Amino acid sequence: MQPYELTLAAAAEEIRTRRLSPVELVDSVLARIERTEPHLGAYVTVTAERARLAARDAEHEVAHGRHRGPLHGVPMALKDLIDVNGLPTTASSRVRAGHRASADSTVAARLDAAGAILLGKTHTHEFAFGLTTPQTRNAWNQDRVAGGSSGGSAVAVAAGAATFALGTDTGGSIRVPAALNGVVGLKPTYGLVPRHGVTPLSWSLDHVGPITRTVEDAALVLTALAGPDPRDPASLPAPTVPPQYRPGPGTDLTGLRVGVPRTHYFDRVHPDVESAVRHALGQLEALGARLVDVDIPMARYLQATLWGLMVPEAAAYHEHTLRTAPELYQDDVRILLEAGQLMSAGDHLRAQRSRTLIRAAWEGLLQDVDLIAAPTVPVTAVPVTAAPADQPALIWPDGTEESVSDAYVRLNAPANITGLPALTVPAGQDRDGLPIGLQLLARPLAEATLLRVGHAYEQTRPALPQPPTPLQS
Numbered sequence: 001m002q003p004y005e006l007t008l009a010a011a012a013e014e015i016r017t018r019r020l021s022p023v024e025l026v027d028s029v030l031a032r033i034e035r036t037e038p039h040l041g042a043y044v045t046v047t048a049e050r051a052r053l054a055a056r057d058a059e060h061e062v063a064h065g066r067h068r069g070p071l072h073g074v075p076m077a078l079k080d081l082i083d084v085n086g087l088p089t090t091a092s093s094r095v096r097a098g099h100r101a102s103a104d105s106t107v108a109a110r111l112d113a114a115g116a117i118l119l120g121k122t123h124t125h126e127f128a129f130g131l132t133t134p135q136t137r138n139a140w141n142q143d144r145v146a147g148g149s150s151g152g153s154a155v156a157v158a159a160g161a162a163t164f165a166l167g168t169d170t171g172g173s174i175r176v177p178a179a180l181n182g183v184v185g186l187k188p189t190y191g192l193v194p195r196h197g198v199t200p201l202s203w204s205l206d207h208v209g210p211i212t213r214t215v216e217d218a219a220l221v222l223t224a225l226a227g228p229d230p231r232d233p234a235s236l237p238a239p240t241v242p243p244q245y246r247p248g249p250g251t252d253l254t255g256l257r258v259g260v261p262r263t264h265y266f267d268r269v270h271p272d273v274e275s276a277v278r279h280a281l282g283q284l285e286a287l288g289a290r291l292v293d294v295d296i297p298m299a300r301y302l303q304a305t306l307w308g309l310m311v312p313e314a315a316a317y318h319e320h321t322l323r324t325a326p327e328l329y330q331d332d333v334r335i336l337l338e339a340g341q342l343m344s345a346g347d348h349l350r351a352q353r354s355r356t357l358i359r360a361a362w363e364g365l366l367q368d369v370d371l372i373a374a375p376t377v378p379v380t381a382v383p384v385t386a387a388p389a390d391q392p393a394l395i396w397p398d399g400t401e402e403s404v405s406d407a408y409v410r411l412n413a414p415a416n417i418t419g420l421p422a423l424t425v426p427a428g429q430d431r432d433g434l435p436i437g438l439q440l441l442a443r444p445l446a447e448a449t450l451l452r453v454g455h456a457y458e459q460t461r462p463a464l465p466q467p468p469t470p471l472q473s
Helices: 008-016 022-040 048-063 106-113 151-158 175-180 215-225 271-286 299-317 319-324 331-341 345-368 404-410 413-418 447-458
Strands: 043-046 075-079 117-122 164-169 184-187 207-212 257-261 290-294 371-375 422-429 435-442
Touching: 008 022, 008 048, 008 215, 022 043, 022 048, 022 075, 022 117, 043 151, 048 117, 075 106, 075 151, 106 117, 106 215, 117 151, 151 164, 151 175, 151 207, 164 175, 164 184, 164 215, 175 184, 175 422, 175 435, 184 215, 184 447, 207 215, 215 422, 215 447, 257 271, 257 345, 271 290, 271 371, 271 422, 271 435, 271 447, 290 345, 299 319, 299 331, 299 345, 299 404, 299 413, 319 331, 345 371, 345 413, 371 447, 422 447, 435 447
Parallel strands: 075 117, 075 164, 257 290, 257 371
Antiparallel strands: 043 117, 164 207, 184 207, 184 422, 371 435, 422 435
C-alpha cells in the first residue's frame, strides 16, 4: 500500500509512531495529484511548496515530542469557498477573478492548529449553486459527473489526491458527491461547525463538514472542527461535556431503533440503489438494530421549502454583482440567481413558516426512532454533458420527469431544512460499478450516534476497491 492510500486514522498512527514521516505522506499524495489531476480536475489550485514546507515543520515537531494529535502532518484539501489567508477563494467563478483572502476562515484556522497540511483548494459548482461540479470528473468513471457542489473535494479523497477534505452542504452538497464517488460525507448539525470565512450560498441552510474515506476519519476531523465561534451568528454554544465523536471498535447495535421510511425516500429510486440500501438495512438489523417503519412528515413540501429558502437568499448575496456583471456567471447559475430576484418576501416568509412546521414534525418523528436510514441519492452518477443545463431529465417508471438537480437534492433536503446531522457511507455499487450511498439522519447534536452506527455498518461489508487510476482507464 502506498502512503496516499492510507486512511486518516491509519496515517495518523503511522506518523505518531514515527513509522511514516509527514514529508513521505505529503510527497506521496502530491505525486498522486500529478497523476490524477489532468484527468479528474479536482483542484482549482495546488499549493505544493506550501505543503512541503508544512510537512517538514510537522516532521520536526513530531520528532521532538510535539505531536498535536491525529491530524498532525496529514494532507488535506479545502473546497474553494473556504478562506485561507493569502490564497484566492475563487468559488470556481470568473466573478472572483483577482480575489485573495485576507484571513483564515475558522475551519481553516482550526485545521492548521491541529497540524493538518493544506494541499490546495478544490473545485465547487460555481458558488456552490449546483449539483454536478462540471469542472471535475467522477473518480470511478470520467464520463460521469462528480456530483456537487463539493465535487472536487469528494473526487480528491476518492482518488487518493487528499487524505481528507472539507466541503459545504446547503441541499446535499457534501453528501451527494460523497455518495457518487464512494466516500464518506458528514453534514453536521446546523451551527455545530462555524462558517465564518466561508462564502455563503444560503445563510439559513449552509453547513461545513468533512469528506473522508471512513467514518472514523470523519469523526477525527469533526473533533477538530466543532465548537462555538461568535463570528457565526448560527454558532451553537459549547456543550457542558465535550462529546466523544470517535466511534469505538464494537458493532453491537442492540436496542437501536432505525426508522425505515415508507414514504419519500424510496419513491422514484433506481432498483440498484434500493436493493443496496435494503441490504444495508438488513446488515443493521443483523447487528442488533430494530427496524421501524416510519412515514416522512410533510414530504410533498420539502423541495419547495428548500428552494423557497435557498434561491432568494443566494440572490440577495449576489445582488450587486448580478446587476453589474451578470455575464461573468455561468448560465445555469445566473438563471437561478435571476429567478431568486423575482421571488417575493412573502414567498420567503412562507418557506420559513413551512420549515418551522417541518422541523417540529421531524422532532416528533425522532422521538419514536433513534435515526433514519435511507438512500443518499436516488440514482448513481449520471453521464457528463456539455453544460449542466444540458442534462436530460430522468424519467421514472411511473412517467414522472425530474431534473438531475432535483433528483440529487430530493433525498438530502430534509437534513438541511431541519438542520439535523446526516451521514453518507458507501453501500455497494450499481451494475455499472458506480458507488451507491446509504444515508443516516439523527437528532440534533447526535453525531456520535450517527458515527457509531455508520462505523458499525462499515465493518459488515468489504471496502470498495480503489477507483481505477485514470491513466489506466
